[in-house]
Amino acid sequence: MRYFIELAYKGTHYHGWQYQPNAISIQECIHKAFSTVLREKIEVVGAGRTDAGVHAEQLFAHFDFEKEINIDETIYKVNSILPKDIVVYSILKSKADAHARFDAVGRSYEYRILLGRNPFFNETTWQVINKKLNIAKMNEAAKILVTYTNFKCFSRSNTDVRTYNCKVTRAEWILSNKSLIFHVTADRFLRNMVRAIVGTLLDVGTGKTSIEKFEEIIKSMDRCNAGPSAPAEGLFLTKVAYPKTIFINE
Structure with a gap:
């Protein structure tokens, strides 16, 4: 069984x-x-x-x-x-x-950022200080993700995969007090993909990367053009979805 x-x-x-x-x-x-x-x-x-x-x-x-x-x-x-x-x-x-x-037909991740310092969340958030982020622009750039399918630019180099295609259905930042969370859902994800996206979107938020440049990065299919990967501690896999038909109900 x-x-x-x-x-x-x-x-x-x-x-x-x-x-x-x-x-x-x-x-x-x-x-x-x-x-x-x-x-x-x-x-x-x-x-x-x-x-x-x-x-x-x-x-x-x-x-x-x-x-x-x-x-x-x-x-x-x-x-x-x-x-x-x-x-x-x-x-x-x-x-x-x-x-x-x-x-699995869908996976959801959250990337959790704390805008400030808190010693009780060192291992479960990326604590960002002294950075002014334009969250509206970060969300504008994030929306571009749902219009593309090839995300080689956000994949770890030398990854043995048959395809870099992923169907992203949700990508948005939500701010609540000092908690800034990136929500992203897709049918599949490449290795390091979410952390690379987050790092690149923060470059948009600080003004280092324009929205136009963000789209050019996706089109380039080159990891070298994207931003640095966000630290591991802020990343959470939050949901894995399956067809109900695969389970046996008794």
């Missing part, structure tokens, strides 16, 4: 989602916890991979297990083993061919 896991984590102390031989990852922690509880080697496949220091308020992964499991009991036992900064929210039965990565 195939099961989907819904989980969340604070990524500060991990080297991203994906298993690495010489560094601790979220995937490794999930592997170990489920293998311990179910007393069998469990391999989990994630909906995507977040980089070191990036957080997730919602991420899905799937695993296969021959037996019927007691879902509530398994969640309780797994969470008692996992580190405090990783939590499993739910386990869902799915169709045998459902895939956490390839069946």
Whole structure:
């Protein structure tokens, strides 16, 4: 049987989602916890991979297990083993061919900026000080993203992907007091894409890059033309969407 896991984590102390031989990852922690509880080697496949220091308020992964499991009991036992900064929210039965990565139809991220300093948010925001940002222009530039599909200019160099095309359906900044959050949704994202977009949009906000230049950067398909990547600590994966038909309701 195939099961989907819904989980969340604070990524500060991990080297991203994906298993690495010489560094601790979220995937490794999930592997170990489920293998311990179910007393069998469990391999989990994630909906995507977040980089070191990036957080997730919602991420899905799937695993296969021959037996019927007691879902509530398994969640309780797994969470008692996992580190405090990783939590499993739910386990869902799915169709045998459902895939956490390839069946996802949408992903949403938030990039969180604090306009000022706060010692309690050092690991979960990019704290920007002494910069005057034109948020209206940043939003004007952000709207351009939904009119393009090729985002090679915002992709990490030397990434092994078949296509740089992504369909962005939402891209906007929302300011509330000193909290400035970039909301972005697409069918898929390239590695480092959101952080590169944020860094480039901040260049628009400071006047370093014009709106016209921002569009030229997209057209260039060259990462060297875009701005610097924003730090990892402000980035959150907030939602992964799937067709309801892949899940088994009982």
